[in-house]
Amino acid sequence: MVLTIRKPEIIAIARREGKVTVDGLVDHFGVTPQTIRRDLTELAETGELERVHGGAILPSTTVNIAYNERRMLNQASKVDIASACAKRIPNDCAIFLNIGTTTEAVASELLNHEGLLVVTNNINIANILSSSDQIDVIVTGGQLRRSDGGLIGDLAQNTINQFRFDYAIIGCSALRQNGDLMDFDMQEVSVSKTIIRQSDHVMLVADNSKFDRKAPAFVASMQSISTIVTDKSVPADCKTQCDVSGTDIVYASS
Amino acid sequence: MVLTIRKPEIIAIARREGKVTVDGLVDHFGVTPQTIRRDLTELAETGELERVHGGAILPSTTVNIAYNERRMLNQASKVDIASACAKRIPNDCAIFLNIGTTTEAVASELLNHEGLLVVTNNINIANILSSSDQIDVIVTGGQLRRSDGGLIGDLAQNTINQFRFDYAIIGCSALRQNGDLMDFDMQEVSVSKTIIRQSDHVMLVADNSKFDRKAPAFVASMQSISTIVTDKSVPADCKTQCDVSGTDIVYASS
DNA sequence: TAAATAATGTTCGTTTGTGATCGTTATCCT
DNA sequence: AGGATAACGATCACAAACGAACATTATTTA
Numbered sequence: 001m002v003l004t005i006r007k008p009e010i011i012a013i014a015r016r017e018g019k020v021t022v023d024g025l026v027d028h029f030g031v032t033p034q035t036i037r038r039d040l041t042e043l044a045e046t047g048e049l050e051r052v053h054g055g056a057i058l059p060s061t062t063v064n065i066a067y068n069e070r071r072m073l074n075q076a077s078k079v080d081i082a083s084a085c086a087k088r089i090p091n092d093c094a095i096f097l098n099i100g101t102t103t104e105a106v107a108s109e110l111l112n113h114e115g116l117l118v119v120t121n122n123i124n125i126a127n128i129l130s131s132s133d134q135i136d137v138i139v140t141g142g143q144l145r146r147s148d149g150g151l152i153g154d155l156a157q158n159t160i161n162q163f164r165f166d167y168a169i170i171g172c173s174a175l176r177q178n179g180d181l182m183d184f185d186m187q188e189v190s191v192s193k194t195i196i197r198q199s200d201h202v203m204l205v206a207d208n209s210k211f212d213r214k215a216p217a218f219v220a221s222m223q224s225i226s227t228i229v230t231d232k233s234v235p236a237d238c239k240t241q242c243d244v245s246g247t248d249i250v251y252a253s254s
Numbered sequence: 255m256v257l258t259i260r261k262p263e264i265i266a267i268a269r270r271e272g273k274v275t276v277d278g279l280v281d282h283f284g285v286t287p288q289t290i291r292r293d294l295t296e297l298a299e300t301g302e303l304e305r306v307h308g309g310a311i312l313p314s315t316t317v318n319i320a321y322n323e324r325r326m327l328n329q330a331s332k333v334d335i336a337s338a339c340a341k342r343i344p345n346d347c348a349i350f351l352n353i354g355t356t357t358e359a360v361a362s363e364l365l366n367h368e369g370l371l372v373v374t375n376n377i378n379i380a381n382i383l384s385s386s387d388q389i390d391v392i393v394t395g396g397q398l399r400r401s402d403g404g405l406i407g408d409l410a411q412n413t414i415n416q417f418r419f420d421y422a423i424i425g426c427s428a429l430r431q432n433g434d435l436m437d438f439d440m441q442e443v444s445v446s447k448t449i450i451r452q453s454d455h456v457m458l459v460a461d462n463s464k465f466d467r468k469a470p471a472f473v474a475s476m477q478s479i480s481t482i483v484t485d486k487s488v489p490a491d492c493k494t495q496c497d498v499s500g501t502d503i504v505y506a507s508s
Numbered sequence: 509t510a511a512a513t514a515a516t517g518t519t520c521g522t523t524t525g526t527g528a529t530c531g532t533t534a535t536c537c538t
Numbered sequence: 539a540g541g542a543t544a545a546c547g548a549t550c551a552c553a554a555a556c557g558a559a560c561a562t563t564a565t566t567t568a
Contacts (some may be wrong), residue, residue: 509568510567510568511566511567511568512565512566512567512568513564513565513566513567514563514564514565514566515562515563515564515565516561516562516563516564517560517561517562517563518559518560518561518562519558519559519560519561520557520558520559521556521557521558522555522556522557522558523554523555523556523557524553524554524555524556525552525553525554525555526551526552526553526554527550527551527552527553528549528550528551528552529548529549529550529551530547530548530549531546531547531548532545532546532547532548533544533545533546533547534543534544534545534546535542535543535544535545536541536542536543536544537540537541537542537543538539538540538541538542
């Protein structure tokens, strides 16, 4: 057993991207392929990764493939956004993390925070955060939606109602030009509304693609949002709306 | 103790960056590599960091390793027991799966059942069952216990109270010779009691090692158990008690 | 202030992770 | 299918990192 200093970062990349390549890690760490191969072999021996030709992947049992692919969408933007979001969250506070791939990225970025109480209705986030002993995780109950690991239904909502949060990190399916948050799923809408009501600061994490999408159900207007963290410049209409409602806009950069 | 000033800062850096290097700390503190090595060695001895060549990393995996080892204990017996248990559970019914490595094994064996509604307070079980589209999974809320993926606290109990189960599959920390189920954790005891109260059939899964153990908290007597699934023959006292209370004994065989 | 103790720096022999080479094996492409 | 190409694991040499022992400096205590 050798335990290299690169191990945690390799695991983090694998968690984030679902896989790692030898070449990618060579570029990332500036070492030879041989060294990376040794690292991956070790990680495979301890069962933390599964070795494949050219790299390694997450152990197959834990991953939902369709979901994992969606997770890869705009991966780079999501990580940037998540990182910017995590930087604005202090230690020792109570936060809620909602369903969504971007909020999952935020969870990963929060792993080095201390003294957090995190409530979530996303079982993937619970899995991610369970590796930190500095973070108390509370899971809302609810029916498990296999497509994305979300917990939905009355149970979730009732649980959320019992808490007050310093920060809520939420995503949305789509953002209208006027800054309205929209979603596909009615059940999620009522959960999101509850979260917003119970939180001092509401941070919306949304990459640029949300502006091109449509979704039927109204969640909230920009007025409810304290901060929006995104990757590229937001449409003018939305920016105006943010000014009116006093919403901070944070642009993530890599 | 040598480290008075640098220790908290080293830990802080490690938490923030996921790792520390000897060189980096040398620059940071303006001391010699040897001093840093001494610091890191001490931090490693107290388990606060894990030493690697060139620096140190966070010991993030320790909890999971401990649990994984426990899961492997008596693995063969557990699979046998789980298989026998799963065979006695029909399709299209509502069941509860409690915290425990053996109940996790049962979850794996249930993957080919159809039309099940499974409620669980074990996040690992939720992960396992999420790969079947024939099983509806409901997760109780609660605080996530990192050591075993259990969800505990009032939230869990309140959720369970809202359901009635055809079958409950429960484990226990120890079984007394007279057939009393015992547990280590008071919080789990009250959850288990609730489960038993809400279920038509209660199946206890317990490998033989439970008879050799002691645990302080009383969960239930054999009278509450409909079926006990185990691997080897149970002690005479316990068997008598089963006869009295009408508890079926099922011996798993591979 | 002097003695005692702890912390840090220095030196040196030892360990070990890394890179290079090479023969083998898996994957890709026609 | 079968050759081309890339990835792989084993082995070895080397340099960096390591720990032990001792010297030196800071800090505490009497």
